[in-house]
Amino acid sequence: MSNKLELYHGSGQIVEFPEIRKTRYTKDFSWGFYCTNSYQQAHRWAERKHENGIVNVYSYTENNQLNIKKFEKMTNEWLDFIAECRAGKVHAYDIVEGPMADDTIWNFVNDYLNKNISREVFWEYAKFKHPSHQISFHSIRALECLKYERSEVINDSTVE
Template identity: 45%
Template sequence: MGKMTVYHGSYTTKVVPEIIKGKNTKDFGPGFYCTVIREQAERWAKRYDTPVVNIYTVRMNTSLKILEFKEMTEKWLDFIIACRHGVPHDYDLVIGAMANDQIYNYIADYIDGIITREQFWSLARFKYPTHQINFCSSESLKCLTFVSGEEVVK
């Protein structure tokens, strides 16, 4: 795989990326989340008082353990549910669609038995495309090279 550009939305410039283990569980577990969609990173950054989009180049290390979801599937949904419940995994990188707030509400409704799995898929299919790459290990972070941090206008 060649080089690609990824973006990380933050409140500050992140020259040295780090694994983030927040109190809130994320789609693909703890890690450093990026996307190939700049506009999405800008949306992430605009949650903060000083929004910054960090830009990196990535050269994937093929010896890493990588899980990629090319589309939203049953396996993707089950993986997110497990990660959101704090179940650890051993992947270095996880790549796939993001369960944004609206999609996560559908996931929560499914978990709580309010909607069926079939209803979840009917609702989730019509949301705009999203993308995320979670760098889950210190080895995966070595694939990132910082390019710049750019403040975003709110």
């Protein structure tokens, strides 16, 4: 194990014990527990989706024995991976890390997935956009890399 850093998960509740839940819709990197290295991004997730938003804070220690996929930037491989995951394809990675499309880029991704625009048009639209970070955990072994530190209620200064 190596590389320790702080990760954040925006939610409507305290998440001391993260879980992987299969939901109706898959996300960018399929079903998993999603975090980011950006406090501001987690704050937006919590604020946008929950009346009483909470930012959960974890220390993350990377385990190099796990099957980890990292996308350093938006590439054709990243776009194809998202397309497959959104279509329901299951992958064998414990952890996937990479760019997260903001709402604007996500609209372009949807247009691409729905064949309303070509790959070339997607990249033309996306080239001036700057995605944020996401890391998703897809196995129990992956979740063991996270250590719950604290939760912060975003509507006031309460810290638990």
